[in-house]
Every structure is written in C-alpha cells, then in structure tokens.
Amino acid sequence: MFSVTVRDHIMIAHSFRGAVFGPAQALHGATFVVDAVFRRAELDEDNIVVDIGLATEQLHDALADLTYTNLDDHPEFAGVNTSTEFLAQVIARRLAERVRDGRLGPHADGLAGITVTLHESHVASAGYELTLT
Template identity: 40%
Template sequence: MTPTPTYRLAVDDHIMIAHSLDDEFFGPAQQLHGATLHIRAVFHRVGLERHGVVLDIGEASAMLSRVLDPLRHRNLDEHPDFVEKLSTTEVIITYIAQRLIAELPEGHGLSAVEVEADENPRARAAVRMELTGR
C-alpha cells in the first residue's frame, strides 16, 4: 500500500498595528501600544493539484496581502471588526484565517488553513482550521 502524502505551502508577511487589551489580566498591555506581527499562512493539501502544487505561491502571497491590507498601520481598537473584542494575537490570527478561507477559489482542494503570528522571537500563536467537506 502506497501512503498518500500531505503537503503544505507557507507564505509570510507582516503587519504593524496598535491596540490595547482592556482587562487587568493583560497588565501593562492594557495601555495602547504598537505591535509588529510576523504572519505565516500555511495551506495544507492531501496530494497535489493537477499542476503539481499545493496552491500557486503568487496567489497565496497575494491572498495573504489582501487579507492583511485592512489591518496594516491601524489601531485595532477603532477597526470595525475588532470593536468590543480583545484583539489578542489569537483573535487576530483567527480573523486572518477566516478571511483567507473566504478568499479561496471554488474547488481549491485544500484540507486546512493555518495562520501563525510571531509577536517576538520568543513568542508565537497559531490556529489551524480544517476544511472538511470543501
């Protein structure tokens, strides 16, 4: 029996944002502060599509850029999609992953989308969304 390989394609970008985390839990981060998040989007596929790729790298990079553009150099406390939400790294990457999934073309054949954000060289968060039934 020949195993079926699973592939992944990752593309990277970054955003510079401002935000505050209005809860005592977050200590000094309750105050308005800036952050630069290094974002990695990972697209997963069982097997390859007919061109021998997971997804076109240029299209994957363009999709990530389009999703990040409305967040670049913004105060998320004032962004309509984050009003009355704590814009933690986990909430931000979930937002990005959901928008990437919405950008996928019909019949994409992907099995999952993962988004990871590095807050600094020693701290990162990730979310993986399975695309069953797509």
C-alpha cells in the same frame, strides 16, 4: 500532508481590557510576522499545493485593512480584545473566504486546511488552524 507557507507582516496598535493583560491594557504597538500555511493531502494535477503567487497576494490583501491601524478603532473589532490568537483566527477565516470564492485560483480547490501563525517576536507566537470542507 503537503504544505506551502507564505509570509507577510502587519504593524498595528491596540489595547486590551482586563487585569490579565497588565501594562498591555494601555495603547501599544505590535509588529507581527504572519505565516499562512496551506495544506492538502495530495498534490494537484500540476504537482502543487496552491499557486504561491496568488497565496502571497491574497495574504497581503487579507492584512491590508489591519496594517498601520489602531485596532481599537476598527469597526470589526469593537469591544473585542484583539489578542494574537484572535487575530490569527480572523486572518485564517479571511483566507478561507478567499479560497471559497476562487481568489486563490483553481489550484486551491483541493485544500484541506489553513494555519495562520502570528510571530510576536523570535520567542513567542500564536496561531489558529482552520479545516476547509
């Protein structure tokens, strides 16, 4: 399986509901380094996985309404614990939609999957792997 990874970041604020979150139940900030990995079994006719420039642009676009926001106030996340794992899934689905509607260009047609990893720090990360059909 071949892959291309692009990277961006988001700075957000949010809070959680539930005792399992301890002090993170209070409003707090987080900065995530976001990696998006695009995978395919075979290289395309130009010997690439995906157009790296378009992948970078579309990752940035998928993150645009999240960065510098309080996710507690974001209409898409009303009543939801916006855990790192959950956010990885949201971003992966947003990227998959961009693949399907052609915003990653014709090189994205043969993609098999996308994995999004959010790095909370140098020692902790969470991710979501999505298969494209």
